[in-house]
Amino acid sequence: MPSVTAKTIKAGVIGWPVEHSLSPRLHGYWLDIYGIDGVYLPLPVAPPNIEDAIRALPKLGFVGANVTVPHKEAAFRTVDGMSDAARAIGAVNTIVCDEDGELYGDNTDAFGFIENIRAGAPDWAADKAPAVVLGAGGAARAVIAALIDAGTPEIRLANRTRERAAELEAHFGDVVTVVNWDNRNGAMDGAGTLVNTTSLGMTGNLPLDVDLAGLAPHAVVNDIVYAPLETPLLLDAKARGLTAVDGLGMLLHQARPGFEAWFGMRPEVDDALRAHVLAGRDRG
Ligand code: ATR
Secondary structure, three states: OOOOOOOOEEEEEEEOOOOOOOHHHHHHHHHHHOOOOEEEEEEEOOHHHHHHHHHHHHHOOEOEEEEOOOOHHHHHHHOOEEOHHHHHHOOOOEEEEOOOOOEEEEOOHHHHHHHHHHHHOOOOOHHHOOEEEEOOOHHHHHHHHHHHHOOOOOEEEEEOOHHHHHHHHHHHOOOEEEEEHHHOOHHHOOOOEEEEOOOOOOOOOOOOOOOOOOOOOOOEEEEOOOOOOOOHHHHHHHHOOOEEEOOHHHHHHHOHHHHHHHHOOOOOOOHHHHHHHHHHHHHO
16 A cells, blocks of 8 residues: 555545445555545444544545444434435435535435446336335435436335334335335235345345245346345346346445545446455455
8 A cells, every 4th residue: 555645635434333344445446446645444433423523524634434324314414515315315425525624415325226226237217117125224215215216106115114114105205105014025016126125135134035926027126235245035036037136236336426526536336346345345
């Protein structure tokens, strides 16, 4: 790594815990291949300190930071201005400090979701059929915002805890229809998109128990989970001749707008980057 000087551009990722975040590896790769004099640091910040830490970014000369679990909502409340995407999702995952020390918040998770689907399923037509979303956490918010933006006519939302799904229905309006978790298989009927935003299927967790038989023949199935990369859900989708899109690309693509804002260059997502980030994931 080239030596860090006072001129080195500084950014990072704020989380708690943050040691499993793949973002330093991802941004570090881009900084390296594009030959940029910058650093991207893991910034562990305990919940009581989050507002102070965010406010300190410009004072310490940082150009900004990503924000990850559990701080995206606190970042939303702390920034001075924000993008429409951040407002729609109700969370901030990317902060850019301007020259006056003001903090601008963005949410690039919806962008990352859409770019990943478009890369993995170029023929995907969001506006032609209903979508099914499983799960109602932070990731589901970004996915629903993206699907609405892409023109999805109806989003059937199933979550184990129904009230969380109902909150998202209240937030996003009538385009979202809450479905009981036990009726998730029926919700597949004629759907053109299925997105798993639950943690089911992740290494060490229970598999996602779902029947894909009702999905439209051209349906695209996306799993937010990327450890393993090929979840049982995606293997099932492939076996049925559906288009399966894994979750790693969402992580990679959501990082691009922040990198461009901080370091002045729009970075590319390619197979070499995927392999580099996956090697970091496998090392834990
Ligand atoms: P994130 O913000 O990353 O989306 P989260 O808020 O922890 O993460 O949400 C995890 C999702 O996985 C939730 O929708 C959760 O359902 P609940 O809202 O009922 O907790 C879902 N989930 C986790 N374990 C589950 C299980 N065993 N069965 C069904 N859903 C599960």
